[in-house]
Amino acid sequence: MKVLNIMLSRDLGGIQQAFLDYNSALEMQNIEVINVTSYGAKINSFVPKSLKLPNLLPFGLISVLILKYIISKTKPDVIIAHGNRAINFSKVAKSQNIKLIGIAHNYGLKGLRKCDYIIALTQHMREYLLKSNFAESTIFVLPNMINITKDFTPNKIYKKPVVIGVLARFVAKKGVDVFINAIKILKDKNYEIQAVIGGNGEENNNLTDLTRTLNLQDHISFTGWVSDKNKFLEQIDIFCLPSLHEPFGIILLEVMEAGIPIVSTDTEGPREILPYMQDGVICKAGSPKDLAEKIAYLIDNPQKAKESSQNAYLKLTQNYDIKIVSEKLVTLLHGLKIVS
Numbered sequence: 001m002k003v004l005n006i007m008l009s010r011d012l013g014g015i016q017q018a019f020l021d022y023n024s025a026l027e028m029q030n031i032e033v034i035n036v037t038s039y040g041a042k043i044n045s046f047v048p049k050s051l052k053l054p055n056l057l058p059f060g061l062i063s064v065l066i067l068k069y070i071i072s073k074t075k076p077d078v079i080i081a082h083g084n085r086a087i088n089f090s091k092v093a094k095s096q097n098i099k100l101i102g103i104a105h106n107y108g109l110k111g112l113r114k115c116d117y118i119i120a121l122t123q124h125m126r127e128y129l130l131k132s133n134f135a136e137s138t139i140f141v142l143p144n145m146i147n148i149t150k151d152f153t154p155n156k157i158y159k160k161p162v163v164i165g166v167l168a169r170f171v172a173k174k175g176v177d178v179f180i181n182a183i184k185i186l187k188d189k190n191y192e193i194q195a196v197i198g199g200n201g202e203e204n205n206n207l208t209d210l211t212r213t214l215n216l217q218d219h220i221s222f223t224g225w226v227s228d229k230n231k232f233l234e235q236i237d238i239f240c241l242p243s244l245h246e247p248f249g250i251i252l253l254e255v256m257e258a259g260i261p262i263v264s265t266d267t268e269g270p271r272e273i274l275p276y277m278q279d280g281v282i283c284k285a286g287s288p289k290d291l292a293e294k295i296a297y298l299i300d301n302p303q304k305a306k307e308s309s310q311n312a313y314l315k316l317t318q319n320y321d322i323k324i325v326s327e328k329l330v331t332l333l334h335g336l337k338i339v340s
Contacts, residue, residue, distance in 0.1 A: 005022050008037065009083055010041045014248065015105045025329055038054075055085070068093040071095070077098070101115060122247070122268060153259050168197075170207060180214065183219060185288060229254055239262050243267050248268075262308070265285035278308065
């Protein structure tokens with residue numbers, strides 16, 4: 001049985017990680033996978049055997065024709081598409097008998113309406129799709145996943161100063177500016193802290209300017225794009241996800257595995273991954289004051305922080321381990337009579 005797994009974005013991020021995880025999950029269940037990516041995509045070094053499309057335009061005829069040739073030669077039973085461009089190209093290139101499954105990595109609906117089936121990452125996303133007039137029989141819920149390789153190791157005693165980390169793309173919806181303002185509040189309250197921000201993007205200059213404006217240059221360091229997440233996480237005591245909008249938040253799974261206590265905003269995905277005050281601490285999205293208060297709570301209550309990270313790791317093993325999710329994925333395909 002064959003599955004064509006396609007993702008055409010050139011950048012790195014959560015969707016790209018999910019694409020890689022789907023490949024691993026399917027192979028783990030002895031399903032043959034044909035991976036399709038774009039020429040020049042940063043992810044290609046992780047999938048050297050992927051078949052590649054030129055993908056120079058939002059809808060390139062040459063790319064579609066190449067994909068049509070790939071499909072005719074490899075004869076997949078189903079296509080799993082990550083992102084609108086992957087969906088659009090696949091919809092035109094595939095034959096009618098091949099089912100197209102779109103992964104709802106965000107709340108954009110246009111591409112998903114072209115799919116035969118949709119995999120939503122959360123119950124919240126499923127409800128949103130239902131309210132947007134998608135047929136219930138076409139929607140399935142399957143979360144992102146992680147290959148757990150570490151036993152739980154509780155965070156050691158906080159460093160002095162306490163190190164608080166953020167790892168994100170520097171775009172407005174990730175709320176990194178909110179985090180910087182929260183650090184200012186904590187400094188004004190005389191908390192002994194140091195912030196480390198990993199990532200890059202279009203907001204880079206605005207964020208460094210804000211740091212200088214608030215006179216936080218000695219308390220906030222920017223690491224640039226982080227290729228080794230484990231090394232980044234090893235240096236921090238508390239992790240923050242300050243997003244204004246977060247459909248899932250795959251980074252949370254990696255932080256949960258690392259045993260680091262988490263403060264996250266009450267956005268769509270994190271609300272389901274981290275129930276309030278159980279597996280992590282939740283704050284109001286867009287509120288530097290509330291974010292600062294929740295960080296202060298973890299600093300002032302290290303035992304509670306340890307308990308929440310332990311609860312989070314247990315939930316990770318029960319719900320997001322690739323071994324468990326891969327079995328659910330194949331069960332789903334069996335249910336659709338796609339995998340024999």
